[in-house]
Amino acid sequence: MIPADRIDLTLLSRFLAVVEHGSFAKASRALNLTQQAVAYSIASLENTLGVPLFVRGNVGAIPTEYGIRLTHHARALLSEAKRTIDGLHALQLAAAGHIRVGVSESLSAHVLPLAIARLLSQHPDIEIAIREGTSHRVHELLQKGEIDFMVGAPWNAIPLGDNLEQQLLFEDVDYVAMRAHHPISRLAAPQIADLQPLTWIVSRSRDDDYQQLCESFLAAGVKPPQHVIRNDGLAIGMSLLLMTDCVSLTALRLAPRMMNPESGGLFRAYRIPGLDRKRRAFIRYIRSTTLSVAARMLIEEVLRAAAEIQQVGGED
Secondary structure: OHHHOOOOHHHHHHHHHHHOOOOOOHHHHHHHOOOOHHHHHHHHHHHHHOOOOOOOOOOOOEOOOOHHHHHHHHHHHHHHHHHHHHHHHHHHHHHEEEEEEEHHHHHHOOOOHHHHHHHHHHOOOEEEEEEEOHHHHHHHHOOOOOOOOOEEEOOOOOOOOOOEEEEEEEEEEEEEEEOOOOHHOOOOOHHHHOOOOOOOOOOOHHHHHHHHHHHHHHOOOOOOOOOOOOOOHHHHHHHHHHHHOOOOEEEEEHOOOOOHHOOOOEEEEOOOOOOOEEEEEEEEEEOOOOOHHHHHHHHHHHHHHHHHHHHHHHHO
């Protein structure tokens, strides 16, 4: 048995470079090292483990059975080492009051701003960096360690991996949003066919959303909308809804005040049979990462804001 403290992570990193590039020469160029340095590192690792890791030949370096087995463990060890370093870095930022949060466009309109406003009212010195995008995009940032946690409400489920922790905020369904005095508001109970001639605002980066919209119309026996604006900007999307007769899908609880004309809201929302997909709003963070005190405080405020939204939705 080889003691764990004798395994050099630098040697493992160079070993993986040879595996990924297929030769000592290519690995040395990628690592900006001499080929002799890479060869010496692999020899040292083989000496420590007592097994051959590569078969050298004219075609390059081919991992042996031992090398293949080590590849999986080396990647896991280096990944865990990176998470540990990132966790220490996050802890260092926490001492200075830094938070890095990712948010989907839908939750950026109400839930997160409300939570941040409340946190800063009590702790004005906390610095917050916000990354906004689709739920799938901010999920990628979370996996890369570029944010502390994410707040999202995707239309299509994002698989929950073994390394992720999730807290459910609330469940909701899609509504069709439009300006408060839209011509459709004259109808007592709009149906999907009434919305076919209108111009729809649909995500530019999520083709599956547009496909889902078309399939929903076809399932109802109605031709899909012919007039579509593909847009990913929240501000311009809201402006188009206010200034034109465009419509778009949203979730009612994500911005309840804005969707209630009787309370002075700017928009109106209808639940249309056939277009009312379910969605779940949640917080996610890496299980093995130690969240800072500041990040945990913001998470608590997000949970509080979400609970209030859920209560309002239950009273409607």
